[in-house]
Amino acid sequence: MAPMGIRLSPLGVAVFCLLGLGVLYHLYSGFLAGRFSLFGLGGEPGGGAAGPAASADGGTVDLREMLAVSVLAAVRGGEEVRRVRESNVLHEKSKGKTREGADDKMTSGDVLSNRKMFYLLKTAFPSVQINTEEHVDAADQEVILWDRKIPEDILKEIATPQEVPAESVTVWIDPLDATQEYTEDLRKYVTTMVCVAVNGKPVLGVIHKPFSEYTAWAMVDGGANVKARTSYNEKTPRIVVSRSHSGMVKQVALQTFGNQTTIIPAGGAGYKVLALLDVPDKSQEKADLYIHVTYIKKWDICAGNAILKALGGHMTTLSGEEISYTGSDGIEGGLLASIRMNHQALVRKLPDLEKTGHK
């Protein structure tokens, strides 16, 4: 007998308990799934391209969902980048030297952005290989659940799911591109980037500018929220080049296209790819070509490569070879990026850097 003379039916109590258990299961299943997924991190917390590939029984992943999470990751990482810059406490340090002897810098902006971006993607897609520029501290894991909502602009462009085997996917994260310029407070150059490669081919890219809150994304054979400009100057192109890892790029550009050519020194590979496109952001300079001659890492260029490819453009080594986004994390052959131009004709015009000693 219950208090106040109310008699509880055993069947009613059992149904009530079952309902309660159902609600608890619903509330915690997502959380637990996220937690368990982090136990199988696949080796990436060490950073870099090393680490086991996704398991062979990883099933399939939907590239449209991967795009939604990639946009979210780039934006969330960007919030960290902005917060650290605005605090003026960057904890700047050097990870070592580049081959050319420049400092390879890292700040709290890089580390905190990396943590957000990595765990968001890893929690949503536990079975895919993720290669990221910065070290991920396995002792400092964060479960960031994705609400599984695909933004309207993506749904509008890409009407159906795009399933691919999880084991064919490699994700490349650059949590803060243009770190050198970030430390100099040259904010317009800074981006966060995510790229998804399938069997080594770049298929979707996201470039986010945290300080102007602009995001460009595109999927090869899918859709994009950014487009090429209507015209480009192929004869005397404006060429955007690195301001902090330039090597002999100015000499190469002037030798190839003549002294009338304008050279635009700029920070960040993401910024330089956006310079080739029709980007509404006021702080964005415009160029006709992007050339890089020194060594560069795949997380710096994969997102830009995917976006250019989706829009009909090209990013290759200076000798015109396609770049494979699996395996090693760097490329040796320099970069040439163009859109709405005869890319192979441009390649033929460029000098052989090995022979001319311009590397």
Ligand SMILES: Nc1ncnc2c1ncn2[C@@H]1O[C@H](COP(=O)(O)O)[C@@H](OP(=O)(O)O)[C@H]1O
């Ligand atoms: N020679 C080199 N060695 C190592 N990294 C290089 C490089 N040249 C360019 N990069 C990296 O490529 C990105 C774009 O470079 P740049 O601004 O010079 O064009 C930067 O990435 P991060 O800022 O993510 O480290 C930079 O560190």
